[in-house]
Amino acid sequence: MYLNKTITEYFIIKGISDALEIQITIFILVLLIYLFTLGGNMIILLLICLDSHLHTPMYFLLANLSIVDMSCTTTTLHMILKSFITGDKTISFFGCMVQTFMAGSLSVHELFILTAMSYDRYVAICNPLSYHLIMSHRNCALLTALCWVLGFLLVAPLVGILSSFSCYSSIEINHFLCDIVPLMKMTCSNTSLLDVLFFIEGLFLFTIIPFLLTFIPYIFIIAAILRIQSNTGRRKAFYTCSSHLTVVILLYMILASQYLTPGSTSSLDSKKLFALFNTVAIPLLNPLIYSLKNKDVKAALERKLNRSKIFT
DSSP: OOOOSOOOSEEEEOOSOSOHHHHHHHHHHHHHHHHHHHHHHHHHHHHHHHOGGGOSHHHHHHHHHHHHHHHHHHHHHHHHHHHHHHOOOEEEHHHHHHHHHHHHHHHHHHHHHHHHHHHHHHHHHHSGGGHHHHTOHHHHHHHHHHHHHHHHHHHHHHHHHHHTOOOBSOSEESSSSOOHHHHHHHBOSOOHHHHHHHHHIIIIIIIIHHHHHHHHHHHHHHHHHHHOSSHHHHHHHHHHHHHHHHHHHHHHHHHHHHHSSOGGGSOHHHHHHHHHHHHHHHHHHHHHHHHHSOHHHHHHHHHHHHHHHHHO
16 A cells, blocks of 8 residues: 555554464563563662662662663553554554654663663772762763753654655554654655664664673773672672673673574564564563662662551
């Protein structure tokens, strides 16, 4: 179906699979993942807000990460849940552009906030005497605001160009959400400018630069840890950044597996299932990693539970 020089009023989100026998399974799985992701991140966010022991730069950044994870999961998964409950797979053109913008911006912001957390761990371990001066409340707030602003500003030109396209070869999006890549493939408008901008931003601003800024501080962190004389001191220093390092390694492994996998190795449906896993894995695992591996978060949770028992 070709749309001659008219902006379509809506798109149809095809979803994960057309097979009726697995749609109920997919819906239940997605719903459980969504509830666990919201619940886990909400618990961490509430603990950080309510427990004064967690009012530090590290946990302020972690609170922002929880907000991003909840927002990103809601943005990417709500169409799957909505289409199964209502049977309506349509989304307006404006709504599609908004979802594309929000999903892209939140994904980029997650990379930047993890980069900021890496810098925080670098200062804490390599320059501990100046930590509270460098990572003051004001500087930490500015750093976080910069991450949010960059996430929105860098994606805005891409979606702005995409929304100006007037011709699409089809109104059916073979995905579970509106995403810039399938929309670029569907349009019959000239995408040369968008292709160049997407390549430059995707390769450098969304991949190489965050990767380097995240992992280079760990070279200095590991070197500083190895210089510590006592085994207890080394374990304590490594423990302070182990949760963040685990999340970062998982994230970049998932991104690499998603974008470096040859296109001919799987069907479209299996690719969408793989993309779904990549979309929900980190938001779901973040609260588990930061609660199971972080003694401060576990101690804060115990304090709140003991206090609730006393009041009860």
